[in-house]
Amino acid sequence: MRSVPGNWLETPDTQQMLAGVASSVMKYVVSKSLSPSFLGQDARHYDSGDDFSEDIRSELVLFILEHQSGIQKIFTSGNKNCHQYLKRAFINYWIEKTRKPLKDPRRYLYKHAADVLRDSEKFYTFARNNRASGFSMIKECIPIPPLSSEDIHEINFPDHLVARLEYESVNKKNTLLMLAAYFWNQISQMWGNKPVCVDLRDFINWICLYVSVTPPIPVKRLTGGKDPWELTPEHCQKPDEIYFDPELVRKWARNFANRLSQKEKAVFILRHEDDLSLKEIARRLGYKGSSGPKYPLNHAENKLRFFLRDLPWLSPDDLNEEAFSLFRDTLLLILKLETQNSKLEN
Numbered sequence: 201m202r203s204v205p206g207n208w209l210e211t212p213d214t215q216q217m218l219a220g221v222a223s224s225v226m227k228y229v230v231s232k233s234l235s236p237s238f239l240g241q242d243a244r245h246y247d248s249g250d251d252f253s254e255d256i257r258s259e260l261v262l263f264i265l266e267h268q269s270g271i272q273k274i275f276t277s278g279n280k281n282c283h284q285y286l287k288r289a290f291i292n293y294w295i296e297k298t299r300k301p302l303k304d305p306r307r308y309l310y311k312h313a314a315d316v317l318r319d320s321e322k323f324y325t326f327a328r329n330n331r332a333s334g335f336s337m338i339k340e341c342i343p344i345p346p347l348s349s350e351d352i353h354e355i356n357f358p359d360h361l362v363a364r365l366e367y368e369s370v371n372k373k374n375t376l377l378m379l380a381a382y383f384w385n386q387i388s389q390m391w392g393n394k395p396v397c398v399d400l401r402d403f404i405n406w407i408c409l410y411v412s413v414t415p416p417i418p419v420k421r422l423t424g425g426k427d428p429w430e431l432t433p434e435h436c437q438k439p440d441e442i443y444f445d446p447e448l449v450r451k452w453a454r455n456f457a458n459r460l461s462q463k464e465k466a467v468f469i470l471r472h473e474d475d476l477s478l479k480e481i482a483r484r485l486g487y488k489g490s491s492g493p494k495y496p497l498n499h500a501e502n503k504l505r506f507f508l509r510d511l512p513w514l515s516p517d518d519l520n521e522e523a524f525s526l527f528r529d530t531l532l533l534i535l536k537l538e539t540q541n542s543k544l545e546n
Contacts, residue, residue: 221287222257225294228287229256234294263290288512307516309371310404316376317400321477323380326397335403337384338395339475347387347402355386357410370411379407449513449523453530456507457538464500467493469535472528 228234264271264286271286317323317335324341326334334343361378363369370379383406387398460468470481470493478490478497487493508514513523 217283218257218260219253221283221290222253222260224287225256225260225290226253228291229294234291260286260290263293285512292510292512292515305367305371306404306408309367309407310400311516312371313376313380313404314400316373317380320377321479322377324475326475333400334397335380335384335400336395336397337381341395341397343397344387344391344399346399347405351390352402352406352409355383355406357406358382365411367411370407379403446523446526449527450530452507452511452514453527454534456504457531457534459503459507460500460535461496463496464503465535465538467497468500469532469539471497473532473536 267289271289314325314333318325322337324336324339326336326341326343357365358379359365361382362375369375380403383403384396384398387402388394388396457465466485467481470476470484476484478494481493481497482488482490485493509516513520514527
């Protein structure tokens with residue numbers, strides 16, 4: 201490992217790198233409508249992209265100084281993607297500092313719907329490779345491509361199922377279950393009454409056509425007068441294509457597996473690998489009722505949420521679908537092998 205002088209932040213190479221990271225962060229912040237309150241400013245103050253980028257660069261330097269020991273190790277390790285690491289770490293820090301309940305109501309709606317559908321015995325949920333979750337009302341179902349905008353617009357909203365077309369009214373367990381059943385049946389009819397597997401993102405997009413889900417006010421203007429939706433991010437700015445470290449993701453999967461008890465491992469693998477209901481899990485593991493495996497399953501899932509919440513590429517606010525798919529597949533494989541070995545030993 202080569203030594204780094206104490207004034208390494210002042211070197212021309214570092215200054216050039218910081219300017220590039222600041223510019224990249226600015227594009228991401230605008231595209232994702234992150235709150236500029238992190239910089240102690242209001243969106244209307246950013247009439248100039250250069251000023252905005254300079255403010256970000258200044259805050260980035262402070263961030264590096266506050267976390268110098270950890271960041272310096274990355275920069276001295278020879279990792280060619282250290283600028284991407286710095287970008288993601290700084291964006292996570294930005295999000296954490298501005299995070300408030302329902303700051304991103306669309307994301308919360310998606311997560312809540314996923315949890316509700318997964319816990320319901322009326323639905324079957326499926327994880328697809330490098331894609332969001334899908335759901336169906338019939339276990340033996342067929343996957344379909346994501347719906348087009350025209351298809352989604354053709355499905356009328358069932359006003360009789362919702363008291364008010366407001367976020368608070370829609371984002372309730374029973375309401376989401378009724379809407380999901382209605383939406384699934386409509387899609388099934390489109391496909392000749394086939395037992396389809398519907399993409400959860402299509403369901404959320406459909407709800408958001410009729411229910412207001414307002415994001416934070418975006419930064420309105422950049423250099424050249426472009427609005428955020430006119431920007432075409434470069435390849436390295438695309439959230440789903442950002443670099444991630446596969447070996448580190450696999451290591452995290454192994455670390456999390458070690459945090460689970462044997463009971464938690466058993467119910468977790470049956471739920472998320474074999475997609476069994478609580479009733480089926482109880483019968484398989486010898487519990488008297490479906491409430492038996494519910495506690496260890498909830499405990500394991502809560503552990504997982506806590507474990508992932510601050511990890512790059514895996515946290516809800518920094519989700520890389522390819523990285524998460526690798527984490528999930530690795531974790532399930534580890535648990536499956538451990539479960540098989542445990543049976544052989546017994």
